[in-house]
Amino acid sequence: MKEILRIFVLLVFLSTQSYSQAIPNCDKIQGIWKFIPPEDGYDSIYTIFSNRKSVKIYYVKETNNTFITGSPYSYYGFWDDSNEEYPKKVTELKSSGNRVLFFDDLCKSHDSLGNLIKYTRSCYLTYSIEGDDEAEMPSDYTPNRLFLNFTGRDPDVYERIREIPLFVIESLRNNKKDWEKYRLFVDFKKINKKVYLNIKLNQPTKMYLLKGDEVEILEEQDDWLRIRYYGKKTIEGWIKRSDVE
Known part of the structure; x- marks a missing residue:
């Protein structure tokens, strides 16, 4: 009986270890993500996360125009919202957590040296619509969906994709200014x-x-x-x- 109880305790322990909270981090969200709109009629939106930087690409189907928001890209990182002072430099941003900050506009939210002025977007980021506190996921879980939970509305949902469709990239090439941003960002x-x-x-x-x-x-x-x-x-x-x- 004691041996059975010992095995049961061990299985519970292993289960707890295998399914700890999958906290979002910069490595796990690196890559290309497509916005899943809540209804028809939305333009296509793609976000690329790479090395604490991101770009957001909008494709307008009606006009076949594509453009990039942010100048020339956004810094992003995680931050503990219990802290009273927000980060002053990119290096102070944490690599993991639930609250993510975005610094989109050069000279308004950040400078070219990585000094941060004021974030332009702030939200909770989870791998599940319920949030990590309720979702049972392996700690080594590789997410295929992101939920950006802005206060007072349903979360923005993104799904991981392998690459941005060629017709979007071809459209972006017609926008010389933003095409150059893209070329520099993807290296x-x-x-x-x-x-x-x-x-x-x-x-x-x-x-x-x-x-x-x-x-x-x-x-x-x-x-x-x-x-x-x-x-x-x-x-x-x-x-x-x-x-x-």
């Missing part, structure tokens, strides 16, 4: 030699890129990179990781 890589594109891994084509051509990295798989090149014609394919600087 395009330069080809370091003439290289032939693979349509699939180890399936070469006759298409090639030249040294100095800039490409966007869409996906990484072992020693391979899936890239997109924006020339007169947009092309995609796989190259070796060693093919870029």
Whole structure:
């Protein structure tokens, strides 16, 4: 009987350890997220989180126009709202927590050196609409949805996506000012030699890129990179990781 009780206690302990609260953090939300509108008629909105910075891309279907909010990007990070003083520098923002702060406007909310003036958006961020206090999720949970809970309204819901649709990116290219913001944010890589594109891994084509051509990295798989090149014609394919600087 004692042995059965001991096993039961151990199982409860392991269950508690496996399903502790999945607190949001910067690493877990890195990537591309699409806004899920509450009803039809909303424009498409995409947010990219990367290294304490984010950009929000709006696509207006009616006019086929795309633009980026924030100048040139937003800083974000977590903060304990029980603290009386808000962070003064990006380095003071915490890497995890439930309350997330956004600093969107250069010279109004932050400067180019990472000094923070005043946040422009503040909300609770959870992986569940109920909130982490009620949701049972593994501590190593990789979220596929984000709930940004602003006071006094239903949460804004975002789902994780692999990449922004090409038609949105092509539309953004027509907006030269914001296209440059995008290029700088996603950090395009330069080809370091003439290289032939693979349509699939180890399936070469006759298409090639030249040294100095800039490409966007869409996906990484072992020693391979899936890239997109924006020339007169947009092309995609796989190259070796060693093919870029």
